[in-house]
Amino acid sequence: MLEARQTGILRWSTDSVPAGQRFDYFQQTLESAVIPMWVSSDQRESFRNDVAMAMLGPLAALRLSGSPHASHRGLREIERSLERSFHLIINLTSPWMLEHAGRNRMLPGDAILTDSSFGHMLRTDSDYDIVHLKLPDGWLRQWVPSPGAIVGRRIPVASGWGRALATYAMQLTPQFAVESPLPSQVLTDHLGALLALATHEATGAVPQPDVAEKGLRDRTREVLRQRCTEFALTATDVAKVLGISVRTLHRNLGLFGESFGAMLMAARVEVALRMLESPIHRRLTVAEIGRRSGFPDPSHFSRVIHARVGRTPNQIRNGDKTESPPARAEGEEH
Template identity: 35%
Template sequence: MRSLSSWSSENLPESMRLRGWRDALHAEVLEMDALPLQRDGFFGSIERCTLHCILPHQARGAPQKVLRSAAEIARGPRNAYYLLSQPQLPWRAVHVGRTSILQPGDSILIDSREPYEFDFGVGLDDLSVELPIDWVERWLPEPSRLIGRPLRGDAGWGLALRGIKEALVPRGLVDRPCSQDELIEDQLGGLLSLLDDVDGAQRPAMQVAYERSLQVMRARFMQPGLTAAEVAADAGLSLRTLHRAMAAQGQGYLTTLMTLRVEAAAGLLAQPRFRRLGVGEIGRRCGFTNASHFARQFHRQRQMTPQAFRAHALR
């Protein structure tokens, strides 16, 4: 039977919780820092359960930033790859020169030998899997092609990856037979291999342009007034190419932008921890400049008002 390793700030005085959480991250995961994003009510917990080679973690906590600097990399003797996702909450990652907004269920592969910054602005509810360096490089001959790139969890092999990853909840692994470990790990490695397809030359040019544009939009959609010209510049495209790429997907720039904003707003409205935030404030955080515009766009896509959606989600 496997053992479950766990730590929680629950029994610590509030004044000691952040320090205890930082120490727990160092001991249970890696040398890194955590910066709270709210004045009070900080908390954190982490559980781990080792399989044959890989080590799933589940961490929960208050809104925070988690950072690993070059100095912390130099101090810490241990390194690995990490496959991270948040099943229920959006978050932001900055790693190897890429900034990514990840929606619930999206995954990202991180190399701990490179600095990173994670912004869990709406709360920490993370599932991560620690992957040995040699194990990853057996499945991915060139891991640099995949690290730091969002792996969408809503379709294709990314959806399959989401399914197996969300089954790796440490507490649920304790009673599973150890004889299944290598099978589980082979399935995970195989899915990473199938996702290692980032050679744009093998896909139509408009598809590549669309994917680059969408990645920028996912990183910046919450900025009010975001223009197609700004997205095109960030994606290294001409404005004409961006519009052609969007049209090839059957959606224009503004429709795509509004969809991203409404999806993010729906995620916040459905979370009990955000009850205290007014509907207008949630819209503002997702890039809408006024409440009436937010309400119209939300109703257009969800066929109900934001208030009705929240009431239904939280009942």
């Protein structure tokens, strides 16, 4: 049955029901967590599936894994849908097939966007592990005003912006959604910008950065250096300072293969390293330096510094230049 933990992650598993009920249970799970659809499979007796979901701002981040099956969505299922939504789907481990505004044979890591207003048939012929992001209609249109340009089109993991989009989207698991040190808006804004750039690429209209774009990128970096110590700093705050829209900010950074979240983290690390290495700040505890650098959580501060420079904050402060083993990355189990 449904398991809701204090972590904010909702979990459904066919292991929690008798074998004879697992198939129907999974179909009900898809309707509750995703959208109405019906399921078919040649492995009904050994059928198993697990679903996890967490909210990421207005988006829903899902992770689905289990047995081969096909999911179908026709007129009856469309009529039962409460609202229109879009779905970014990536199978991490196996090839799969989707009929939706065309027929696509998908490879592991490829991404595709679907529209709940249309039917589909999705088939996995082997065990699968899918990252699925459910996107509200209104949210997506802020970034991609005409989603039809990209709906049902395979976004190859090997393509330029397709690679950036897929690599980023793969990280947006339910676990990451509840554990990320960054505000959800920072994460979802960057996803929107990458979707916009992937759409431009798919339609043959890839923008190229010019001198003005480079200047805007540099001004963004400077504002972040000045304000990175603010715990709740968002792209909206920075965009207001620059006199541009959030959408323009993210698109600009995307042109250079950068993201707001990564640039913000780099600025905070730069501040922290200066303070850790400065004799002037010896009177401050490591935790206080973390807070003054924009890291309210001491353990997260230590992990980030270690991941960036191979040493813990205490090692840096004590002048120990020996690199210690890499810390376990957040969400590494995914």
